[in-house]
Amino acid sequence: MHIHEAVLSGSPAGLAVLGAGIVATVVGTAIGLRRLHDEQLPRVAVVTAAFFVVSLIHVPLGITSAHLVLNGLVGLLLGWVAFPSLLVALLLQALLFGHGGLLALGINTLTMALPAVICYYVCGSWVAGLPRGRAIAAAFLAGALGVLGGAVLTAGALWIAGEEFTLLARAVVAFHLVLAVVEGLVTGSVVLFIRQVRPELFALALHAPAYR
Amino acid sequence: MLMERVDPRTRIAAAVVFSGVIAAAQQPATAGIALLAAAAATPCTRLTSRQVLKRLLPVNVFALLLIVALSWADHVSPIAARHPEASDHTGLGLALMITAKANAIVLWVVVFLGTMDLITLGHALRHLHVPDKLTHLLLFTVRYLDVLHGEYLRLRTSMKLRGFQPRLSTHTYRTLGYLVGMLLVRSLDRSERILAAMKCRGFRGRFYLLDHFTFSRRDLGFLLVACAVLCLLAIGEAS
Incomplete structure (x- = not known):
């Protein structure tokens, strides 16, 4: 869910939301960049590019369809580095497709990356360490939490910007409640796959890479 | 004047400034002027109208949603009833204003950055x-x-x-x-x-910048035109 700065800039409260988003994203990105080793750059870039490509995948959802977000998965893989990663991905989406605007990058990155970081802290160690069944449950939680957290933050931004957006904010949350289940299922199966094929990937956020 | 020949740093700065100014506009006239000026400027890029319209699609899908949602919200509880001092504000009017502003911003970003390759x-x-x-x-x-x-x-x-x-x-x-x-x-x-x-091959975690951008007379011309458009927007806002 991308908001455009034109939506938020109509009221002083909306402008404050835009500003707060920029500040929070700068802080989060600074923390993420500090934790990012030069040697991890190619890996993080791959995850960033994957996030971008995954947004092109449309999943059927009853009569309609939605594209995958998977910011929870990005959080599980990258931790705080999700901030710079999602910032770059959203910048590319803004420039190439016209999703969201340049000034709204702050609030849009915040709404995507903050739930991702929370997923990392809440579910990260469970996904990597617990036995299979419970790990998949944790991954489902991360996928659902990521997209739902994003929707709630977006709705909150709209709600603060003006009471006339209340209905829209509710619609955003309602739609993402359904999408959260799909995201959870897909994230669960991605995690299942990665655990079987390349379990060390979950250590991406925790350790420097093997090359020294 | 083709946009590709302008200094990329200036173009990025212009895109950010224009986004901010148009976003901050509160008068419909300003949004209209910004939209018209942006449409007039699109030939500076070498994008086809089809490519430009494709970039405008997401923001307008959202705008459609916004128009429906705000008109409905207005229908349920009119803004004018809650804020008598802003009686000329309707949900539909607000949604149309946002739509115009969003389109203008996206168009200007396309004009400034649409043809810039991502490496640059x-x-x-x-x-x-x-x-x-x-x-x-x-x-x-x-x-x-x-x-x-x-x-x-x-x-x-x-x-x-x-x-x-x-x-x-x-x-x-x-x-x-x-x-x-x-x-x-x-x-x-x-x-x-x-x-x-x-x-x-000796990569040590950084790229070296070999070519540097120079600020030329052409960029000055670009800045003058950009400032003229901004003045036009300021006049629209004041009227």
């Missing part, structure tokens, strides 16, 4: 003192976009050959999950190989 963008961002790691991440990501998209299309084709049809089922979601997992695993392996190859 990364380069210019470094000159604008964006942190090294962030611009490196951008450049690496741009490098991998095509690779991953190609990989995705290949995997998608092979799924189709095996008779996969997306439906509303757990099987679909599981399969898509495996697709994403496979995409990640293969691409990460490739990235490790690329890193090793780059290290063999």
Whole structure:
């Protein structure tokens, strides 16, 4: 869910939301960049590019369809580095497709990356360490939490910007409640796959890479 | 004047300033002027009208949603009833204003940055003192976009050959999950190989900037035109 700065800039409260988003994203990105080793750059870039490509995948959802977000998965893989990663991905989406605007990058990155970081802290160690069944449950939680957290933050931004957006904010949350289940299922199966094929990937956020 | 010849740093700065000014506008006249001026400026890029319209599509889909939602909200509890002092404000009016502003902003960003290739963008961002790691991440990501998209299309084709049809089922979601997992695993392996190859060639975690941008007379002309448009917007806002 991308908001455009034109939506938020109509009221002083909306402008404050835009500003707060920029500040929070700068802080989060600074923390993420500090934790990012030069040697991890190619890996993080791959995850960033994957996030971008995954947004092109449309999943059927009853009569309609939605594209995958998977910011929870990005959080599980990258931790705080999700901030710079999602910032770059959203910048590319803004420039190439016209999703969201340049000034709204702050609030849009915040709404995507903050739930991702929370997923990392809440579910990260469970996904990597617990036995299979419970790990998949944790991954489902991360996928659902990521997209739902994003929707709630977006709705909150709209709600603060003006009471006339209340209905829209509710619609955003309602739609993402359904999408959260799909995201959870897909994230669960991605995690299942990665655990079987390349379990060390979950250590991406925790350790420097093997090359020294 | 073709936009490609203007200094990329100036173009980025102009895109940000124009976004801010138009977003801050409160008068419909300003939004109208910004939209018209942006439409008039699009020939400066060499994009076809089809390409431009495609960039405008997402923001207008959202605008449609906004128009419906705000008109409905207005219908349920009119803004004028709650705020008598703003009696000329209607949900529909607000939605149309937002739509005009959003279109104007997207158009101006397309005019300024639409034809800038992403490598130049990364380069210019470094000159604008964006942190090294962030611009490196951008450049690496741009490098991998095509690779991953190609990989995705290949995997998608092979799924189709095996008779996969997306439906509303757990099987679909599981399969898509495996697709994403496979995409990640293969691409990460490739990235490790690329890193090793780059290290063999002496990569030490930074790119060196070889060419530097120069601010020329042409850029001054560009700035003057941009300032003139901004003045026009200021007049619209004051009227």
